[in-house]
Amino acid sequence: MKSILLIIPYFGQWPLWFDAYLTSVKHNPTINWLCPTDCKIPEEYPENIKFLKTDIKRLNKHVNQVVGCNVPLTPRKFCDLKPAYADIFEEEIKAYDFWGFCDLDIIWGDIRQFMTPELLANYDIISSRKEAISGHFNLFKNTHVLNTLYRKIPNYKKLFEYPEFQWTDEQVLTRCLKEHPNFINLSLKIYWETILCNQERGRDSHQEYEYNKWKWENGKMICLKTNQNVMYLHFINWKRTMQYSEVLYRDQPDFFYISFNGMHYQLHSIIQRRKRDFINIFKGYNIQEKQRIRRLKLKSFLKKMKRKLKLN
Numbered sequence: 001m002k003s004i005l006l007i008i009p010y011f012g013q014w015p016l017w018f019d020a021y022l023t024s025v026k027h028n029p030t031i032n033w034l035c036p037t038d039c040k041i042p043e044e045y046p047e048n049i050k051f052l053k054t055d056i057k058r059l060n061k062h063v064n065q066v067v068g069c070n071v072p073l074t075p076r077k078f079c080d081l082k083p084a085y086a087d088i089f090e091e092e093i094k095a096y097d098f099w100g101f102c103d104l105d106i107i108w109g110d111i112r113q114f115m116t117p118e119l120l121a122n123y124d125i126i127s128s129r130k131e132a133i134s135g136h137f138n139l140f141k142n143t144h145v146l147n148t149l150y151r152k153i154p155n156y157k158k159l160f161e162y163p164e165f166q167w168t169d170e171q172v173l174t175r176c177l178k179e180h181p182n183f184i185n186l187s188l189k190i191y192w193e194t195i196l197c198n199q200e201r202g203r204d205s206h207q208e209y210e211y212n213k214w215k216w217e218n219g220k221m222i223c224l225k226t227n228q229n230v231m232y233l234h235f236i237n238w239k240r241t242m243q244y245s246e247v248l249y250r251d252q253p254d255f256f257y258i259s260f261n262g263m264h265y266q267l268h269s270i271i272q273r274r275k276r277d278f279i280n281i282f283k284g285y286n287i288q289e290k291q292r293i294r295r296l297k298l299k300s301f302l303k304k305m306k307r308k309l310k311l312n
Helices: 018-026 056-067 078-088 117-122 156-161 168-179 270-283 285-311
Strands: 004-007 031-037 049-053 098-102 106-108 125-127 137-141 214-217 220-223 228-230 232-234 255-259 262-264
Touching: 018 106, 018 214, 018 255, 056 078, 056 156, 078 098, 078 156, 078 168, 156 168, 270 285
Parallel strands: 004 031, 004 098, 031 049
Antiparallel strands: 098 137, 106 232, 125 137, 214 220, 214 255, 220 228, 255 262
């Protein structure tokens, strides 16, 4: 069996769903996690996650030495550094066949059901997104070429040194793998054929504000509407609306539900669900996204009109 290490630095304060995250980690005993952090180490946690106690200042110094530039390291800036994790955490990845990066706004399903022996034997890079590198789950074979692949990104030092997030992990690396000669000439075998996490309307990881749609049960992440399971639930927009979690790692639960506002053991009533469905018609996530995009288009149009008026 190919060994896998997922690297997830996290600084600040653990999110309220962290016990649920650890519960889903425990149910993937053949996958390992490395978590550099300045947060308080939990009293109880799974054997397959290692916490590397550090602080951003100390880690920043190490990062700069490895990548050869001055990175203005912040929790958000870690996303730009994801392709360089193998280089940064060289000692920690040595014993593994694959290393990868992921996120913390996730509840894991059965990873090995999707990361099959055949897949790991035949591919150099494996993404959970379709035709793109995924910042929330991506694996790389532990080889010198792949561990230093980020150095082939044109102007990678400028991207790393820019204070704001530059989408190096997903957009930049994806474009390079598809278009840049430095990458194409390597003839890397990449698996990004389908979306392996939750998806709505053909997109990954953007959920409507729903109750009772997702259930974690004995290591499986199940969509109750379709009865299908996915490798993980990535609640990228729910972390803004998540208000509570009843799940405690020490209780070792067999199941729990994930809704847009919390993680819970009891299902919401039919009345609660119907009320939420009605609200979604006017203030649902997809409705709000459409309104946001229309506002941006209007703002862009007005700017163009002002420029034309000035020229005239």
